[in-house]
Amino acid sequence: MVTNVTDGRIKAAGGVVWRPGAAGRGPQVALIHRPRYDDWSFPKGKADPDEHPVLTALREIEEETGLRCELGRQLPSTEYEVLGRPKRVRYWSAKAVEVTPFTPNAEVDELHWVEAAGAAGLLTGELDVAVLDSFLSAPAETFPIVLQRHGKAEPRGGRWGEGPTADDLGRPLAPAGFAQADALARILGAYGARDVVSSPAVRCTETVRPFADLHGLKLETDPALTEISYVHAPRAVVAWLRDLIDRRRGTVVCTHGPLLDELISAVLFHPAFGGHSGVEPGPSLCGQPWSAQVAERLAEDSLAKGAAWVLHFDAAADADAPRLLAVDRLKP
Numbered sequence: 001m002v003t004n005v006t007d008g009r010i011k012a013a014g015g016v017v018w019r020p021g022a023a024g025r026g027p028q029v030a031l032i033h034r035p036r037y038d039d040w041s042f043p044k045g046k047a048d049p050d051e052h053p054v055l056t057a058l059r060e061i062e063e064e065t066g067l068r069c070e071l072g073r074q075l076p077s078t079e080y081e082v083l084g085r086p087k088r089v090r091y092w093s094a095k096a097v098e099v100t101p102f103t104p105n106a107e108v109d110e111l112h113w114v115e116a117a118g119a120a121g122l123l124t125g126e127l128d129v130a131v132l133d134s135f136l137s138a139p140a141e142t143f144p145i146v147l148q149r150h151g152k153a154e155p156r157g158g159r160w161g162e163g164p165t166a167d168d169l170g171r172p173l174a175p176a177g178f179a180q181a182d183a184l185a186r187i188l189g190a191y192g193a194r195d196v197v198s199s200p201a202v203r204c205t206e207t208v209r210p211f212a213d214l215h216g217l218k219l220e221t222d223p224a225l226t227e228i229s230y231v232h233a234p235r236a237v238v239a240w241l242r243d244l245i246d247r248r249r250g251t252v253v254c255t256h257g258p259l260l261d262e263l264i265s266a267v268l269f270h271p272a273f274g275g276h277s278g279v280e281p282g283p284s285l286c287g288q289p290w291s292a293q294v295a296e297r298l299a300e301d302s303l304a305k306g307a308a309w310v311l312h313f314d315a316a317a318d319a320d321a322p323r324l325l326a327v328d329r330l331k332p
Contacts, residue, residue: 010087013056014044015094016135027140033110039124054190069094070192073312073326074287078127141315144191148254148308151177153203180306185210193250199225208254225255284326306332
């Protein structure tokens with residue numbers, strides 16, 4: 001059973017909470033003062049038992065600041081000891097979507113909005129400064145493309161047919177897959193995507209329907225995302241994704257493992273996606289700076305059923321094509 005402790009390590013999560021600043025001044029970030037420690041830091045806190053880290057981050061931010069946020073790219077984690085036990089805090093860029101007046105509480109007695117570029121001198125801990133530096137290394141305003149693999153499905157064969165055939169489209173999720181879909185309904189909502197498109201395969205639509213229903217979103221299907229389409233034209237799905245990115249709308253895409261392997265390889269290494277060009281740094285990978293070795297490992301490591309790639313693109317409207325800023329892996 002997942003708890004808030006793994007191998008003796010305390011699990012926690014939080015975010016660099018930001019809002020747009022004055023024109024030409026960059027974003028502002030929220031710094032909190034904790035009277036218990038007399039420090040200035042970013043909102044964060046320990047995970048509840050069995051709580052997914054992205055939900056921990058959102059819950060702790062709202063509990064400490066009253067702010068509701070949507071998550072952007074993953075930032076570096078921090079690790080340190082608390083009473084002789086290791087503690088890991090995972091961070092995300094977190095855009096405040098409902099900015100309300102702050103009410104002091106038992107844990108936080110002050111909240112200040114400050115220009116992000118000048119926040120380093122106000123933070124108490126050096127670890128927080130490193131997280132801030134990562135936040136400042138790329139634009140704050142992004143939009144997500146979530147490449148979701150369907151959940152665990154009933155086995156192939158029998159009444160569902162063999163291989164990626166049309167008869168296989170009716171194969172549903174297994175009980176474990178339905179549990180994954182229910183969990184994903186809240187987890188996927190953390191990123192603020194407003195469009196949902198899926199392979200027509202039942203196991204795909206069943207994976208993202210709870211998310212769409214929970215957030216009142218229309219679930220669309222596209223035959224270009226089926227396994228049989230991929231078999232006939234394996235590179236067509238790459239052009240499909242390029243067109244989707246050019247729409248500049250946060251979207252959850254649910255499809256099949258082979259297509260996702262093709263897509264992540266293209267995203268990580270094809271210049272058309274705005275990835276590593278050799279001139280400017282490549283996108284961050286799971287919260288860490290670009291590394292060709294890490295990129296190759298990610299491209300070769302197929303997603304587990306129910307997992308996803310979360311791609312974060314620069315939302316600047318004046319760019320010819322959205323630039324890829326980060327690639328994160330989301331585990332169910």
